[in-house]
Amino acid sequence: MVDYLWNTQSPLQKALVPGRHGAAGAHAGVTLNEVRDIVLVQVMARRGKAAETAKAAKKLFGIEAPATPKAVTGKTATLIWSGPDQFTVIAPRTDEASQLAAMVQVFAGSASLSDQSDGRCLIRVSGPRGRDAIAKFSSLDLHDLAFPVGAAANTSVDHTAVNLWRDANGADGHPVYNMLVFTSFADSLWHTIVDSSLEYGVEAASARAA
Structure with a gap:
C-alpha cells in the first residue's frame, strides 16, 4: 500500500x-x-452584530477592530480591514489549535470565521x-x-x-x-x-x- x-x-x-x-x-x-508561520483568520460580523464583533476583538486582542481601510497592531495580532464589517487577523503561529479555539469562543454568536492560514x-x-x-x-x-x-x-x-x-x-x-x-x-x-x-x-x- x-x-x-x-x-x-x-x-x-x-x-x-x-x-x-x-x-x-x-x-x-x-x-x-x-x-x-502565520495564523490568518477572516472575521465577518453577522448581520446587526458589528458592534458585538468589535467588542469581542477588543477583548481578545486588546485593540479596536478597524472600521475603515487601515491596519492596527496589538501585542498578539494585527487586524487588517478587508471590507465593511470584516477584518483579517494575522498572528505569529505559536499553538494554532489554541489560537483558533480562542477566536471561535470569543466571536461565537457575533461573527463568522474562516481560517485562511494555508x-x-x-x-x-x-x-x-x-x-x-x-x-x-x-x-x-x-x-x-x-x-x-x-x-x-x-x-x-x-x-x-x-x-x-x-x-x-x-x-x-x-x-x-x-x-x-x-x-x-x-x-x-x-x-x-x-x-x-x-x-x-x-x-x-x-x-x-x-
Whole structure:
C-alpha cells in the first residue's frame, strides 16, 4: 500500500531564491521577504452584530477592530480591514489549535470565521526603493500623505486580488509594505515584485512572523 505523506510547504518554494539579485551595490534598494508561520483568520460580523464583533476583538486582542481601510497592531495580532464589517487577523503561529479555539469562543454568536492560514501568502516589501518598485505595478498612491503608516487597501495587481497595508517604518527608517495574496497567485506576484526591483538591487529571503 502506498503511504502518502502530506507536508506543508511554502507556495514560494520554487520562486523564492534567497540572496541578492539585480543591480550590484553596497546595499540593496529593496528587501523582499515571504513571512512564514502565520495564523490568518477572516472575521465577518453577522448581520446587526458589528458592534458585538468589535467588542469581542477588543477583548481578545486588546485593540479596536478597524472600521475603515487601515491596519492596527496589538501585542498578539494585527487586524487588517478587508471590507465593511470584516477584518483579517494575522498572528505569529505559536499553538494554532489554541489560537483558533480562542477566536471561535470569543466571536461565537457575533461573527463568522474562516481560517485562511494555508490559503494566503504574506509578502513584505521594504527598503529605500521599495515604494518605487511597487509603483511599477500598482495604481495606489503610496506617498506618505496619501498612504501613511497603518493605511490599508484592497487592490489588484495584474488582475490578482491583493490586500496591501503599511507597517511601521523599518529600523532603517524606510516604509514597510505588506501584501496578502491567495497562495495560487503568490508565485506570479513574487516574480512581478522581483522583476520590478532588479534595477535597484533586491535582497530576497523568508522570515518568521514576529
